[in-house]
Amino acid sequence: MENKKIVVALGRNAFGETFPEQQANVKKAAKAIGDLVEARYDVIITHSNGPQVGMIQTAMTEFARLDSRYTVAPMSLCGAMSEGYIGFDLQNAIRTELLNRGIYKTVSTIITQVRVDPFDSAFSNPTKVIGRYMTKEEADAEEAKGNYVVEEDGRYRRIIASPMPIDIYEIDAVRALVDAGQVVIAGGGGGIPVLQQGTKLKGASAIIEKDYTAAKLAELVNADVLLFLTAYDKLTIEKGTPNEKVFDTVSARELHQYIKAGHFPAKTTFPKVDAAIRFVTADPDRKAIICSLEHAKDGLAGRTGTTITA
Numbered sequence: 001m002e003n004k005k006i007v008v009a010l011g012r013n014a015f016g017e018t019f020p021e022q023q024a025n026v027k028k029a030a031k032a033i034g035d036l037v038e039a040r041y042d043v044i045i046t047h048s049n050g051p052q053v054g055m056i057q058t059a060m061t062e063f064a065r066l067d068s069r070y071t072v073a074p075m076s077l078c079g080a081m082s083e084g085y086i087g088f089d090l091q092n093a094i095r096t097e098l099l100n101r102g103i104y105k106t107v108s109t110i111i112t113q114v115r116v117d118p119f120d121s122a123f124s125n126p127t128k129v130i131g132r133y134m135t136k137e138e139a140d141a142e143e144a145k146g147n148y149v150v151e152e153d154g155r156y157r158r159i160i161a162s163p164m165p166i167d168i169y170e171i172d173a174v175r176a177l178v179d180a181g182q183v184v185i186a187g188g189g190g191g192i193p194v195l196q197q198g199t200k201l202k203g204a205s206a207i208i209e210k211d212y213t214a215a216k217l218a219e220l221v222n223a224d225v226l227l228f229l230t231a232y233d234k235l236t237i238e239k240g241t242p243n244e245k246v247f248d249t250v251s252a253r254e255l256h257q258y259i260k261a262g263h264f265p266a267k268t269t270f271p272k273v274d275a276a277i278r279f280v281t282a283d284p285d286r287k288a289i290i291c292s293l294e295h296a297k298d299g300l301a302g303r304t305g306t307t308i309t310a
């Protein structure tokens with residue numbers, strides 16, 4: 001019997017923020033992926049990159065300040081670096097985890113370019129928070145450079161456009177590796193946003209929401225399952241209030257009602273919920289699952305997590 005295909009979206013908690021944190025945290029992600037491979041799934045992974053791309057951008061900006069021959073690195077280039085850096089740690093950790101289980105499979109990271117629309121309204125309405133917290137002085141300096149900044153409880157962070165993914169240029173490479181039974185990391189950090197200009201692809205100053213790229217990947221490889229691994233075990237609304245609701249299984253139709261009622265904030269759960277709805281409504285045999293990184297296997301089996309159906 002053919003293996004089922006699963007696209008896994010790893011959230012920020014799978015990485016942490018510093019080099020040592022990432023090396024330690026990816027081991028948990030690798031364990032989750034190992035469980036899915038053992039459960040006979042073909043696995044395609046995408047992941048978060050907000051903290052890392054912010055770190056890389058800060059480092060590159062500082063470098064340009066120190067050496068006048070260099071200009072500030074474009075955000076698309078910082079995104080590419082984050083794909084390479086995170087992919088390196090992740091593919092190594094997954095390789096080790098699989099070998100420790102006696103499984104021999106190549107794990108590869110594909111530097112993935114994702115088509116975005118130059119007229120996407122996201123370019124005039126930035127929503128994606130990236131990088132570390134800044135002081136007021138640092139935030140003012142960013143704004144003076146023409147960058148957008150958002151305040152969060154008296155602290156400041158960079159905020160950048162997050163257009164929707166339209167297409168994935170390396171999708172045939174992803175399919176070829178998956179069909180060969182290999183583990184693929186693709187569309188990391190939502191992929192590198194590019195604008196198609198004739199035969200050229202021009203990097204865009206944006207960060208794509210990885211949850212949407214995960215759904216696009218899942219659609220293009222015709223996956224059976226889209227699995228979001230986060231820091232939370234189940235999708236919850238009105239947490240900590242008498243009206244708290246924890247979802248075990250929920251349909252796209254029901255979720256639409258909760259969205260209409262204003263649940264699922266744009267900066268946290270909305271992209272996951274919206275991406276899950278888009279994926280499952282295209283084919284009733286599909287399911288999306290939101291669960292914690294630690295309980296990926298149980299989430300897939302329906303023992304925990306939130307399962308979203310058409």
Ligand SMILES: Nc1ncnc2c1ncn2[C@@H]1O[C@H](COP(=O)(O)OP(=O)(O)O)[C@@H](O)[C@H]1O
Pocket residue numbers: 010011012013048049050229230231232233234235236267268269290
């Ligand atoms: N099940 C959930 N319930 C409530 N909030 C959640 C849930 N899953 C994620 N979030 C919120 O959404 C944000 C994004 O989650 P995640 O995708 O795991 O990380 P990120 O997008 O930061 O890489 C988190 O910071 C968290 O606050």
Ligand SMILES: NC(=O)OP(=O)(O)O
Pocket residue numbers: 011012047048049050051189190207208209210211
């Ligand atoms: N690219 C992206 O969605 O990153 P985060 O999940 O870290 O915000």
